[in-house]
Amino acid sequence: MAANRQMEIALAAVKLFERKGYHATSVQDIADEVGLQKGSLYHYIHSKEDLLLQIAHQAITDFNDRLEAILASNLPAKEKLIQAVENHLTVSTANIETTTVLLREAFSLGENQHQVIQDLTDRYVDLWAAILNEGKANGEFHVEQPKIAALAILGACNWVYRWYRTSGKLGAKEISRIFSAVFLDGLLA
Template structure:
């Protein structure tokens, strides 16, 4: 279990990485934010990159764990997709700085560390794809390319970190409803409803 100081350092790093970017944030910036000497900071962390890896790993792991729990339910594929969208958006919005660091800064990791995050991200895409394949198999969905469709849904959900305003007109849950309706019903009105 990380100590309070470890958590304080991680939270300070998230804030700095989100505000300044990973490359523009120095170890000294992090040390200053938590009231430590630079040398003392290394008692708690190995490197700035390890800190970024820890933040990104925790973020993508939370997304995966929530989606795995949704997949393990007896819900229909449609209900699972709606729940997956809602989970993704509410987690993203409630941890906006961490989500921003994951989606924008994780590319700054070295090859091996980045591969760890990429493997977990690929797993996440596979879980979304499984929902769509399940819906295809039981006749709920008509999806020609489940993986491409999963990537399209995720792309839309991920972009929320750039434009969502917590004080805006819609809550994360309401945005999730808009997204779910769009992906499940599309844009075209049913023939029977057209004038």
């Protein structure tokens, strides 16, 4: 029961952090959202910052775990990259509030907590670069600086939280096909 309540609190926090921002959301707002007294909320959480850390940690860990599975597959690097883009965009758009909190609000964490998220984020970039390095090593990709290229791809993929709408004409799979074509084929005819 306590685990369900903690999940309910985390989901309420995600919604509030996404809508109002981390700093503008009070512990009282979170308590009100889940129908608890502020004092009772502390039975389930240590602090608002710990709640943000928990949300960001779970989100980036999920991204890392999924990308590690893609990287471990026997697929050619091109297919790994296509799957990585599709996975990133599908997860991001399916969990747009959480993605927004991870990308926009995790910077509000204190230095030590932010470093935990930064280390996991750096790991994610390294996994993308590993796909590009693999493709470079086997002749699939021409890429001078795999880590910079990985950051460029992630920059494009991460920005989806700012403009994606579920009511839009294209879903995550269609958008990922377009992105992958740009990343793999470029723009030149």
